[in-house]
Amino acid sequence: MNKLVTLADAVASIPSGSHVSLSGFAITRCNMAFAREVIRQEIKRLTISQCVGAMDVDLLVGAGAVERMIYGGGSLDRFGRLAWVNRGIEDGTLIAEEYSSLSIAFRYLAGSLGLPFIPIRSLAASDLMKRLQEQDASQIATITDPFTGDQWLALKPLLPNVSVVQVQVADEEGNAWILGPRWDNTEQVRASKRAIVIAEEIVSTEVIRREPERTVIPGLLVSHVVHLPFAAHPTSVYRAYDYDAEQIEAYVEAQNTRESFRAYLDRYVYGVKDHWEYLERVGGTKRLSALRADPILGY
Amino acid sequence: MNLEYTSSELMAVAGARELSDGQVVAVGLGLPIVATFLAKLTHAPNMTILFELGVIDPEPISTGVGLADPRVWHRAKVLSSFVDILGAVLHKGRVDVGFLGGLEADQYGNINTTLIGDPRGKFRHMIGSGGANDIASSARKTILIMRHEARKLKQAVSFITSPGYVGGGDSRMRAGLLGGPSRVITDKAIFGFDPTTKQMTLLSIHPSTTREDVLANMGFAPIVPERVPFTEPPTAEQLRLIREQIDPQRTYLG
Numbered sequence: 001m002n003k004l005v006t007l008a009d010a011v012a013s014i015p016s017g018s019h020v021s022l023s024g025f026a027i028t029r030c031n032m033a034f035a036r037e038v039i040r041q042e043i044k045r046l047t048i049s050q051c052v053g054a055m056d057v058d059l060l061v062g063a064g065a066v067e068r069m070i071y072g073g074g075s076l077d078r079f080g081r082l083a084w085v086n087r088g089i090e091d092g093t094l095i096a097e098e099y100s101s102l103s104i105a106f107r108y109l110a111g112s113l114g115l116p117f118i119p120i121r122s123l124a125a126s127d128l129m130k131r132l133q134e135q136d137a138s139q140i141a142t143i144t145d146p147f148t149g150d151q152w153l154a155l156k157p158l159l160p161n162v163s164v165v166q167v168q169v170a171d172e173e174g175n176a177w178i179l180g181p182r183w184d185n186t187e188q189v190r191a192s193k194r195a196i197v198i199a200e201e202i203v204s205t206e207v208i209r210r211e212p213e214r215t216v217i218p219g220l221l222v223s224h225v226v227h228l229p230f231a232a233h234p235t236s237v238y239r240a241y242d243y244d245a246e247q248i249e250a251y252v253e254a255q256n257t258r259e260s261f262r263a264y265l266d267r268y269v270y271g272v273k274d275h276w277e278y279l280e281r282v283g284g285t286k287r288l289s290a291l292r293a294d295p296i297l298g299y
Numbered sequence: 300m301n302l303e304y305t306s307s308e309l310m311a312v313a314g315a316r317e318l319s320d321g322q323v324v325a326v327g328l329g330l331p332i333v334a335t336f337l338a339k340l341t342h343a344p345n346m347t348i349l350f351e352l353g354v355i356d357p358e359p360i361s362t363g364v365g366l367a368d369p370r371v372w373h374r375a376k377v378l379s380s381f382v383d384i385l386g387a388v389l390h391k392g393r394v395d396v397g398f399l400g401g402l403e404a405d406q407y408g409n410i411n412t413t414l415i416g417d418p419r420g421k422f423r424h425m426i427g428s429g430g431a432n433d434i435a436s437s438a439r440k441t442i443l444i445m446r447h448e449a450r451k452l453k454q455a456v457s458f459i460t461s462p463g464y465v466g467g468g469d470s471r472m473r474a475g476l477l478g479g480p481s482r483v484i485t486d487k488a489i490f491g492f493d494p495t496t497k498q499m500t501l502l503s504i505h506p507s508t509t510r511e512d513v514l515a516n517m518g519f520a521p522i523v524p525e526r527v528p529f530t531e532p533p534t535a536e537q538l539r540l541i542r543e544q545i546d547p548q549r550t551y552l553g
Contacts, residue, residue, distance in 0.1 A: 025352060025366075025367050026365055026366070026367035027364070027365070027367050027368075028367040028368070028369070051381055052352070052429055053427075054367075071427075072427065072428055072429060072430075073412070073413070073426050073427020073428040073429045073431075074426065074427065074429070075365070075426045077328075077363075077364045077365025077366070077367050077368065078364040078365055079364065081425070081426070085424075086423070086424040086425070087424075089424045090422060090423065090424050098413070098427055098428070099428070100428040100429070100430065100431070100432035100433045101351055101352075101381055101385060101428065101429050101430040101433060102381060102385040102386060102389070102390060102430065102433035103432075103433070105380075105381040105382050105385065105386065106382075106386070109382055109386075120390070121390060121436050121437050121475060121476065121477070122390070122432055122433045122436045122437070123432060123436070124436060124462070124474045124475050124476055125459070125462040125465045125470070125471065125474035125476060126432055126459045126460060126461065126462050127413070127418070127458045127459045127460070128413070128428060128432060128459075128460060150475065151475060152475070180369065180372065180378050181352045181353035181354055181372065181378045181379060181380065182353060182378075182379065182380045183352045183353060183380055183381050184380065184381050184382075185380075186380060187380070187381075187382060235367075236367075236368075236369060238369045238372075242369075243364075243368075293369075297369075297370075297373065298369050298372075298373075299368075299369035299370055
């Protein structure tokens with residue numbers, strides 16, 4: 001079945017108030033074009049989950065699209081902080097459930113397997129655990145191992161409404177290849193009710209059938225497929241393009257004040273009608289060609 | 300080769316010395332990377348290096364801006380996932396050493412990377428855990444590398460992101476956690492932990508400093524044995540590897 005749609009149509013399938021899990025990790029394979037379109041469509045009150053908070057969620061929080069965040073910490077690597085996420089936590093405007101990388105991955109894993117909970121060693125004796133226990137409808141509890149009598153922490157599964165995954169290669173059914181490390185992406189997709197795949201390259205199903213062992217996302221889990229080159233810009237996609245340091249620095253600079261961020265949104269989000277206009281605004285073919293990954297190095 | 304060295308170079312060398320051949324080591328970016336690659340290039344060629352997001356045994360030829368930079372995944376033997384690395388290797392109990400950085404640590408090696416200030420009042424939120432809490436909970440031992448300042452080595456940290464020996468004694472074991480901190484390497488000294496009370500214990504002082512300077516810049520009093528040696532300085536070969544091969548642009552060393 002052909003599930004190819006435009007980015008605008010894929011984004012329009014997500015109602016305000018949804019729980020969306022994103023595929024970004026700090027400054028790589030972030031759902032940037034997706035986030036910009038969510039902001040343009042004025043989708044609000046999202047719950048975002050992600051193992052390691054990334055540039056995609058920071059942009060969404062800065063633009064006021066996010067109500068709750070479930071994550072394991074994060075940054076823009078050496079470029080800077082998740083300033084809007086951090087500020088939202090500091091002034092209480094963002095509800096944050098803060099875990100560790102593995103505890104989020106385990107919650108997706110439990111969700112992907114249809115398990116009611118998953119035990120974990122992480123978080124014990126930390127203030128992360130104390131904070132999570134204090135929250136309303138706490139997702140963390142202590143259980144006794146029925147076989148040994150040992151005490152364990154148990155986590156509830158994470159069950160997003162939709163997972164949005166930036167991949168290198170997919171076919172029109174959504175059978176997708178992720179090149180390089182996958183962090184929590186395969187568990188995210190399987191834990192979610194459905195997935196939107198955003199692919200740098202669309203190939204025929206015949207290409208997928210020739211190397212099916214590379215398929216880490218089966219099409220049966222995918223509701224929409226979007227073909228969108230440079231959709232993660234200014235973050236990187238392994239074996240496709242490098243991160244755009246100048247553009248990430250411009251973003252970090254814009255994080256300084258509400259006004260500078262508003263100007264950033266006006267220039268790169270509201271001021272362009274779609275992803276193609278955005279790509280022209282950041283320098284077009286000349287700039288993007290310079291970011292193309294070396295085929296041996298992958299960056 | 301200039302045999303004078305910076306405190307960062309000494310910290311990296313001290314970190315490398317704590318690692319043995321054949322170990323499985325989980326690493327974060329920064330000085331832990333330099334220490335780990337230095338050990339691998341010298342006395343520990345059969346060490347296995349892990350990055351949390353799904354990377355085993357990379358051989359970078361360029362330094363990176365973070366774990367999300369494909370430059371640091373270069374020539375890896377495995378590119379997989381959190382569940383594969385932090386789950387099937389770390390949580391399973393197969394990590395010998397976890398190498399962590401910290402904003403604040405207390406006398407029991409509890410680490411804070413979440414916030415600065417008063418968690419119930421005004422605070423500045425920072426990076427949080429990432430894989431640090433997982434590594435601190437399940438590695439056989441952890442090594443912490445951090446700056447030596449009174450406002451960072453505190454009587455009590457503002458927030459325990461990654462537990463060390465919790466409240467001392469056997470409180471860590473009672474919480475069901477494996478291992479525990481083995482070393483804290485700062486730019487002034489190296490510390491271990493008392494086997495019974497689990498309090499931080501001064502092991503060596505870097506050649507550029509004094510016992511008074513070490514103690515005056517801490518927010519708590521560590522155990523200080525009667526005789527404390529100086530930290531062994533880097534060798535010419537270690538300095539050459541760090542400067543020419545591992546971090547020529549001084550991305551991690553600063």
